[in-house]
Amino acid sequence: MDGAGSALTRAELISLLIRVGVAATVSVVSMRYMLKYLDPNHAAKEQAEKQAKRLIEELGLDRSVNLSEYELQIAAQLVSAAKDGVEWNELGGCDELIKELQERVILPLQLRHTHSARSQLLAPPKGVLLYGPPGCGKTLMAKAISRAAGARFINLQVSSLTDKWYGESQKLTAAVFSLARKFQPTIIFIDEIDSFLRGRQSHDHEATAMMKAQFMSLWDGFSNSDADVIVMGATNRPEDVDKAILRRMPARFAVPVPSNNSRAAIFRVILKEEPLAADIDFEMISRESSGLSGSDVKEICRLAVLRRARELVEEGVDIDYGQRAEERLLTEEDLLESVKKYRKCADVGHFDRRFLNGMFSADSEPLD
Template identity: 30%
Template sequence: MSDELSPSPESGAVQDSPLIRSLRSALDAAPRDLPLRLHLAQLLLDAGRLDAAVGEVAVALSQEPADPEARALMARAMGGATPAAVETPGTTSAAPPQQQPPRPAGFDWVAAEEEVEGVVPPRFVAPRTPGTPEAPLAADGSGDPGGASAWDVEAPEGLRLADVGGMQEVKDRLEAAFLAPMRNPDLRRLYGKSLRGGLLLYGPPGCGKTFIARAVAGELGANFISVSISDVLDMWIGNSERNMHEVFATARRKAPCVVFLDELDALGAKRSRTQHGGLRNTVNQLLTELDGVGDVNEGVFVLAATNVPWDVDLALRRPGRLDRTLLVLPPDRPARQAILRYHLSGRPIASVDLGKLVKITDGFSGADLAHVCESAAESALLDSARTGSVRMIGMADLLAAAKAIRPSTEAWFATARNVAMFANDGGTYDDLLTYLRKSGKL
């Protein structure tokens, strides 16, 4: 039909066709439906709506940076250019522009409806396998599945400590205190090295503690269970303790297995400050489970992470439990370069000086660096939408984003400095004091 895109009499703006409006409505209900978004981008591109198509493809690339169809659509929308690789100073990435494809003369509505049939799912309906019950039942017949089958056991294949950029001191500490004894059981027995206890990772938020825990699991070739307070805490008396026990029961069956206790200050808060009796009982249950490490829990390795180790119950940190502590600091220069390269690799960029960007982002966490790349991409996208001319993400965008974003680690160091100076009982925070002196924060 000829009225697929028609100017509005009031504003002169281009109106969406009914099919495109339907696809946009479907995306509002399922924003992470990548095939549907790419189909909408294809229709917009075929209709000559370059700006709108680039916007949809940019969202798709932010979800799946390496998706070949999304990258091909972006290249087509930009006139044949391909997303540039990260460059060193003095290099260029400009590609010769190509002619835009001609706008189709007509539109086959019947073919379009057949093409999207089955692609747009019913709203608010979760898919399930035919023949399975609507939801699993617990042993007591209640709607809460509970039990060991409710815990997701992952196998982080391919992920190793070598995939963690920089942080060599952290890797060395992990190797000496945790990995080498586990990989060499004969040497461990020779030197009388015990596997009792676990490792507590602490430091400012967004610096990769969870990623390091997954890398340790991959290094050991072990399964991985991540546990947070929302997984354990339950409103019914006794269920929280049962959930905590089931975590370790599952880990024993799946050994070798790494149990990662995320936000330990919530799971194992100081009982003297806890008013809720159920939470105190959960901490007691966790202490009981940790006492089994190295005996009935052979092959179960416990890692924990927290931003506020001074709020963790002292009993959790006694020898035989989480007795080894490792400070995870903001990424160093090699780590920042690796993080920035990763977050820029799936985006159209030009003439980016990584060395300069790494230098001005000292003190940024990994999450801060990801935010810098995201903000720069938003700036370029908005500028392209306003001018009608698609452009690459440039160094100016990244520098402006880095200047506008304040490192999220500053507030943490302000608190940690007081703790390290005035509450360093037994030298617990000696490594933090050393870093504060070296960095001039003390």
């Protein structure tokens, strides 16, 4: 009787434990699904992980390297140097700057593991700042450096480091540097770095301040290690970058508005694949477009090619046929007219102030 009672009690206990275990498992699974559907960024995270795995395979990286979910999110911002990289000859008019970059940034990366002495003084700079007016090729230059050095390139989007959950931003920030170390040599590129690492203020949001502090702390850790990781930033407002960040970027390069000679070289680079008239005076075109940036020159070239295409369409020429010999050559006049058109459209100084203030109406006087 006692034995039977004891056996029944044990059976009941085992049954109870099983029920508790099943309930706990169901609760955990339910909680995970609830968090999954409550998280507004869940779909974006899943997409980032898929993109990261595709990029890792495309870049030929070691797929056996174990990556956390945070590192996978950052890995989605890897850039393929073979597909999206830039060759030096695609940067017109930057010969002196390219020479300086090759000596101070690329050569140390190349010598890092080949020099017998392995001197710490041969290490590349841990921070590089490219500064200058907008549209002068800072981002293209960063990609060219990465390709020439054979380094991985993380085009870091600062928005990817922000998360609504407390502490997640810090984990993502840490993942930037841990991922860079795993696939070194790596360049972490931050465009418009002044918007992220600007001078710290007392009224900064707590989460933002913590993220900046951790970024600088991790950066310092790499500065004192032998990891081949470079943080590279680009800005057109260097005076707004935090002084502590500037201290961590000893290699600073000004990327100015191109000179007339440089601008002529940029015209030639952009139009090298186009059918051109033999008598185009690029030096004269460059003087006519004085003061314009590289991105302005690219838009001028686009307008010139579009002007040529429009005339061909009006003449009834099938420009999709593909026989380039039958196309009209791009002429000096096309470029000059495009320079005039671009200057007229780009100059906002002629706009009526009522238009700029959102007060323009049909009854207002027409613009000049």
